[in-house]
Amino acid sequence: MKKILMLPGDGIGPEIIKQVFKILKNYSIIFNNIKFFFSYIGGISIDKFNSSLTKETIEQCNNCDSIFLGCVGGYKWNRNIEKPENGLLKLRKKFNFFSNIRPIKCPFKNIDMLIVRELTGGIYYGKPKGFSKQIINNIPSWYAYDTELYNEQEIIKIIKISLNLSLNRKKKICVIDKSNVLETSKLWRIVSNFLLKFYKNIKLSYLYIDFASIEIIKNFNKFDIIVTSNLFGDILSDECSLLTGSLGLLPSISINNNFLSLLEPCHGSAPDISGKNIANPIGSLLSLVLMMEYVFNDLKNSKKLYYCIYKVLSMGFGTLDMKKILNNFKLVTTEEFGDLVNHYFVLND
Known part of the structure; x- marks a missing residue:
């Protein structure tokens, strides 16, 4: 039984993860041994639990084979001491996702x-880092410091x-x-x-x-x-x-030494378009392609899903950000794009 933890996160995260889940549900019928769990990370976790990554979520990560992340962050938490992005950095460090592969x-x-x-x-984790004050020419001045460190x-x-x-x-x-x-x-x-x-x-x-x-x-x-x-x-x-x-x-997969993987698109939470049903789900769908190949060792369905995604694109269907890229552009919503890919994935089974 493969266990997958879904972390939709913030902004457009829940919208794009929903499109991934459509296909994963059908894929679970094919693979016949997948169990799904959902939890919180980032800003929504701060709102609910005052922490960007809770012990409960960490425990769920410990008990799964793969983690599928939407995205974290947003203007809402700009003034917070605890930042949504801290949850993602903690997750990477806690489970030693030392290698990130981005096709x-x-x-x-x-x-x-x-x-x-x-x-x-590197510099994201190196210590010391922080803010401090010093007197320069009798004027109190702030300075900041980060440390680039590798062994x-x-x-x-x-x-x-x-x-x-x-x-x-x-x-x-x-x-x-x-x-x-x-x-x-x-x-x-x-x-x-x-x-x-x-x-x-x-x-x-x-x-x-x-x-x-x-x-x-x-x-x-x-x-x-x-x-x-x-x-x-x-x-x-x-x-x-x-x-x-x-x-x-752009998709990505991060791996550690214990065969645990973290899948996520490379884009951010795009809070300005959140809830408008216009977000591009392709980065997350291509991350699912990587999951099928690297986690399930299923090259056949990985190639099939990749083909389905680009079949929909070749027909001219795309979200608003694809307007300048596609020939004979036909605007579709996030939901519609996910439905089209899911349709061809099931049809080609």
């Missing part, structure tokens, strides 16, 4: 690459995953860093060069983050697997939405 894929534009992002280290073992794990993934792809990896300035980036280069000795016929290259941010957009076909730190991976994967046409098209 940047669009068959319409012949785009197919992977960004492998280290997820539980050898953290880098080894993420580089090994990238190398192993490359064996079934083009055997080409690019490490994105800032080693001309950052000591942590120098360690990334030392570790990746060492590990490459144990893998034959894999081409390893390096780019500084500033040049890479331009090159990925201009010459995306030169890349296959990109591996990088938490901060750089966050920025670059969002930037790659320019290639596909919308941040709403």
Whole structure:
């Protein structure tokens, strides 16, 4: 029995998770051994329990095989000491989701690459961090500080995953860093060069983050697997939405050492369009594609769902953010897009 915990979260999260659940219910009939649970994270959890991630939710995570997240955050909690995003950061750290894999894929534009992002280290988690006051020229002044910190073992794990993934792809990896300035980036280069000795016929290259941010957009076909730190991976994967046409098209899967996975789209909670039934559910539906492949080891249905999503897109159906991307654009709601994909998924069974 596979147990899946659904965490819709905030903003458009419940709307897009609803579309995922439509297909998951039908998929559970095919797979015949899936049990679903629902819980809270982020802003809605703060409202209900005064915590962005409760002990109860953590316990549910402990008892499941996979976690499917919508998104967290919103203007409503901007003044809160406890931020909705803290729940997601705590979840990643608590369960050591150290590797985040983000496919940047669009068959319409012949785009197919992977960004492998280290997820539980770096500047987001390094200490010390905080705000403080000091006197500068007799004037009290605030200053803030964050710490970029990586150890050898953290880098080894993420580089090994990238190398192993490359064996079934083009055997080409690019490490994105800032080693001309950052000591942590120098360690990334030392570790990746060492590990490459144990893998034959894999081409390893390096780019500084500033040049890479331009090159990925201009010459995306030169890349296959990109591996990088938490901060750089966050920025670059969002930037790659320019290639596909919308941040709403990007899925992700995060994994740990205990075969627990976290699935989530790459976009935010979009509170300005929440409740309007116009959110793009494709990032979450493509995350379900990843779940079928990596969690259920079901390549057949994973490919089938991927085909169904792009079949609906090829027919011109899309949410409002897809208007400039699709030919013969036909506007549909979040619900309608989910229904169309579900229809073809069941029809092709």
